[in-house]
Amino acid sequence: MARFMGSETEYGISTPSAPILSPIVTSTHAVVAYSTARGFGEHRVRWDYAQESPLRDSRGFDLRRYHQAPVVDPHAIGVANVFVPNGARFYVDHAHPEYSSPEVTNAWDAMVYDAAGDHILMQAVSDVAGFSSQNRSVLDGHDPCPPLKIYKNNVDGKGASYGAHENYRYARTTDFDVLSQALIPFFVCRQIIIGAGRVGLGQQGDKPGFQISQRADYIEQEISLETTLNRGIINTRDEPHTDADHWGRLHVIIGDANMSQTANFLKFGMTSLVLDAIEAGVDFSELKLKNSVREVTRVSHDLTLTHQLTLAHGEKLTAIEILRRYLQQVLPFVESAIDQRVVALWAEVVDLLEADPLSTSHLLDWSAKLALIRSFESRGLAITDPKMMLIDLQYSDIDPKKSLYHALVSKNRMNVLCTAEEIAHAAATPPSDSRAFFRGRVMDKFGDCVSAANWESLIVRTSTAREYRVHTQGLDSLTQAEVGALVDNSFSIDELVKGLENAALTKLTDLSRR
Structure with a gap:
């Protein structure tokens, strides 16, 4: 294994x-x-x-x-x-x-x-310095970071x-x-x-x-x-x-x-x-x-x-x-x-x-x-x-x-x-042979649609405000070989969720129905 x-x-x-x-x-x-x-x-x-x-x-x-x-x-x-x-x-x-x-x-x-x-x-160090040079703080109520x-x-x-x-x-x-x-x-x-x-x-x-x-x-x-x-x-x-x-x-x-x-x-x-x-x-x-x-x-x-x-x-x-x-x-x-x-x-x-x-x-x-x-x-x-x-x-x-x-x-x-x-x-690209591939690509392409996450799932919100928990429990699932083409060819989170569901690539839980 x-x-x-x-x-x-x-x-x-x-x-x-x-x-x-x-x-x-x-x-x-x-x-x-x-x-x-x-x-x-x-x-x-x-x-x-x-x-x-x-x-x-x-x-x-x-x-x-x-x-x-x-x-x-x-x-x-x-x-x-x-x-x-x-x-x-x-x-x-x-x-x-x-x-x-x-x-x-x-x-x-x-x-x-x-x-x-x-x-x-x-x-991150460079980013902090960049904001500070503009006398900006990324934290409300706090001074720019030294x-x-x-x-x-x-x-x-x-x-x-x-x-x-x-x-x-x-x-x-x-x-x-x-x-x-x-x-x-x-x-x-x-x-x-x-x-x-x-x-x-x-x-x-x-x-x-x-x-x-x-x-x-x-x-x-x-x-x-x-x-x-x-x-x-x-x-x-x-x-x-x-x-x-x-x-x-x-x-x-x-x-x-x-x-x-x-x-x-x-x-x-x-x-x-x-x-x-x-x-x-x-x-x-x-x-x-x-x-x-x-x-x-x-x-x-x-x-x-x-x-x-x-x-x-x-x-x-x-x-x-x-x-x-x-x-x-x-x-x-x-x-x-x-x-x-x-x-x-x-x-x-x-x-x-x-x-x-x-x-x-x-x-x-x-x-x-x-x-x-x-x-x-x-x-x-x-x-x-x-x-x-x-x-x-x-x-x-x-x-x-x-x-x-x-x-x-x-x-x-x-x-x-x-x-x-x-x-x-490696800092910009996920490994191709683990579930990290799916997580990294989704965060990169549809990050603004992900409302919560952990190692075993992503909670995504579609254009109709419906939330789904996309399960990523299997370490060897959702790899580039399995979902690379689907992620690349999906132009919205709705298309991605539908593709995952149609191909039965992973478990999806509709949180909006609870």
Whole structure:
């Protein structure tokens, strides 16, 4: 089956010229300015919460004590929301602008569409600046927004962490306990490849030092439903956004926001292959760790990668050795050219890490950042110097003109897998092989007719003011092959709804008859 996947990135946001301005307000400015500049104007799609259950647990219970209001006013501060033409969602989540990528079927597309989020955020920054230069505010009752800085990182330097989440579809027949126990050692160890690097140890970052992962010090449990406190290695949120009888959605919160395309490609590719192996019945129980939560920070704090993790049966292995065992177990499930590229790169990276972690500084975020830190240390700058924290932050700046990551790329000191043109194309074009195609094309062509939306449906209003819920529950439905011609040839939302109904391409619910 296709391993549908995607990412959710909460970006750090700041206004250097107005440091006390609420990030809730500035995040709203970013989303609304982006929406307005692209012709949505006052029409911003309301998010339909009717099918969301964030407190339903994969272990079989639901902590929900009340029902979420099904639709929230899209003009309220802090809830701005827009579906963009590539099928992604761009919205305000708490005090962050968040980009949720469209659903894709492979690790390559997951990497490209994740990077497309950076492109969209930079467009929003430019849009905010454009309105401000005209002394205009896109928010009623608010002054024009000061210049924005956006960072793709996971810590604010004040003790808070925000997420870079991954999502993977898995078969509901898969035992969740088996799935969890098989993934825990992998998640503990994969940070040596996907870690973004961080100056400072501990949640407050007040202990001197450098570590591999930005997220590691915030993991406090082995398994948990929470995402903002008591975070677990395994998150148990059971919110599949598709047919819940047949599919689950693995919501992964133990990961860093990556600038490196190599790290991001491997993040999705390795995890997808491990899931393939688990669903095929491969037994990973021999890799069970004695104390997995403690090992998360121990691995992150060991820059030599020589720390030996203690397994439940007493054996001791390094993170590199454990990742090699996972690699060997997934090899029988490599089928596509993309999978072949994943395992080749996986093997190459662990070999380089074993020889010398800094030999991966052209591939991985944490070692690239560490190489920068070491170069400044050689000039007499201590790790405790505030400039080191600035280097850490500036690496994750998404602005190509300001970012240390992009500076490394421009100097050919950081490998890239796809071009800026490919990323820009992904920011404007939905993937062709998932339901995101239909969502993106409808929003692009008939956006002013969409009154509310979520991942599983669009509510559209026809010329006669009749409202229909167009169901998009199937991840592999409403693809370009299925509906591309229909969308292209429809000159109105009425024609599109009639075409969908006549061809029985999806379920339509006439909301006007209720």
